[in-house]
Amino acid sequence: MTLEPDLRDDLLAAVPSLRAFAISLSGHVDRADDLVQDTLLRALSNLHRFERGTNLNAWLFTILRNLFHSQYRKRRREVEDPDGSYASRLTVQPEQGARLDFEDFRTALSTLPHDQREALLLIGASGFSYEEAAVICGCAVGTIKSRVNRARSRLSSILKVDATEAIGSDPVIRAALHTAR
Structure with a gap:
């Protein structure tokens, strides 16, 4: 040019x-x-x-x-990392554990009675309040609370977990198994 x-x-x-x-x-x-x-x-x-x-x-x-x-x-x-020390400290949770946990969870979830599974999924996975789930299911709020509690207890027993920390990082599983304190 x-x-x-x-x-x-x-x-x-x-x-x-x-x-x-x-x-x-x-x-x-x-x-x-x-x-x-x-x-x-x-x-x-x-x-x-x-x-x-x-x-x-x-x-x-x-x-x-x-x-x-x-x-x-x-x-x-970007992060300046001329000696590679920052990169060496980075970690990523392996995906296979969460996938296996989720598959175990799906299997356990399928063993629950329909009404318990429905209530648990509405509250734990879909994020509805107990009141909203009661309206959706056409029953009392106390009934929904009871179904969710029984579903969580049964899942914890099937999956042999005492606390949600024992389950991987999948938020759906954590929400479904989360117990009220």
């Missing part, structure tokens, strides 16, 4: 001001130099969008500012 000599001179003349602006934005000379370089590359690749006769410096400063903010947003989500 060949540039007109006047345009090339204007771009080169803008570099010191761009660099000073980039340093003031980033606070780091190395980042500022990279930012100026990226600005010039972007300007050259989009030179066809620049309207001749308008303010070249304003256009360049706008590009630099936009690049800085884009990099800032990206950098905000």
Whole structure:
């Protein structure tokens, strides 16, 4: 790509001001130099969008500012970890345990009487209040509470758990087995 000599001179003349602006934005000379370089590359690749006769410096400063903010947003989500110590501390719960827990839960849930399973799913999994579940099932609130309690007790017995902490991280299972204190 060949540039007109006047345009090339204007771009080169803008570099010191761009660099000073980039340093003031980033606070780091190395980042500022990279930012100026990226600005010039972007300007050259989009030179066809620049309207001749308008303010070249304003256009360049706008590009630099936009690049800085884009990099800032990206950098905000990143963690500097040059020695890998942060990455070595990251852990992820294995998925297979939760899947196995859920399958055991589904199997145990299918053994419950229909009215208990329905009440438990309305309260524990769907998030309805006892009053709302009573209206849905067409029975008294006390009946719903009793069905949920019996269902939770039976599931705890089938799954051989004494506390919801013994079950994996699946929120549906935790909600269904959660006992009122």
